[in-house]
Amino acid sequence: MNVTTSTLSLTVADVDASRDFFCTHLGYQVAVATDGFASLTRDGEAVDIVLLRRGTEVLPPEQRDQRAGGLILALTVTGLDAEERRLRQAGAPITMPLREEPWGERLFQTTDPNGIVVQLVEWAARPEGAPAMTVITPTDGNVTESPNARMTGLAAPSRGSAELSTWTVSMTAGQSGPEHSASREQVWTVTSGALDVTCGDRTETVAAGRTVVLPPGVLRRIHAPRDAEAHVAMRADGVVSLPGTEGTRTLPWAR
Structure with a gap:
């Protein structure tokens, strides 16, 4: 032919x-x-x-x-x-x-x-046998807006990572996220402002430059007493659950 x-x-x-x-x-x-x-x-x-x-x-x-x-x-x-x-x-x-x-x-x-x-x-050109390095540039397509916060997806399986998902969270003064739990450990590093983080029966104010580690399976809630931003990391297979609802939810910005 x-x-x-x-x-x-x-x-x-x-x-x-x-x-x-x-x-x-x-x-x-x-x-x-x-x-x-x-x-x-x-x-x-x-x-x-x-x-x-x-x-x-x-x-x-x-x-x-x-x-x-x-x-x-x-x-x-x-x-x-x-x-x-x-x-x-x-x-x-x-x-x-x-x-x-x-x-x-x-x-x-x-x-x-x-x-x-x-x-x-x-x-992508790379030396034979060398692992691929991925450089991720956030775009408008990676942003999720909600009444609670603005999430910008960084590393995720859909953007080149295999094990971890990372994203940034921006919250204005007075915003609060819903009470929920995650199936995997999350690490939050506050990069500006401060966040009130409630995990289980404990609440801490986490100021810029500090990091909080949230264990899996424990109810938590994030509140911004003033404008704040944070960087979050979690295993890529993590999902969240909300009290009073059935099943689990994936985080669109972390997929």
């Missing part, structure tokens, strides 16, 4: 929206286009793309309204960090922040208006 060109055919609700996304953000060009159809190509080794409007009679009846669930278009690039900055600055949605896998693959994802997931990939 002699393959001369590879083309990915995608059925979408809005051909024009996907065509504009791929041409504006990913360097594709329109080769052929008619109503409900666009054939896109790109210089280099990238796969060609055909966009078909859902319901088109070009497809067999049983395929006209199908969409590919879980499909990811992966493009291997150079200069991944610059590409992430370029797309973010251009307004393209970054739907999975840049991360590095333990096996050396660096990647992030963007998604077009029809839900087509595009993954940009670069392989």
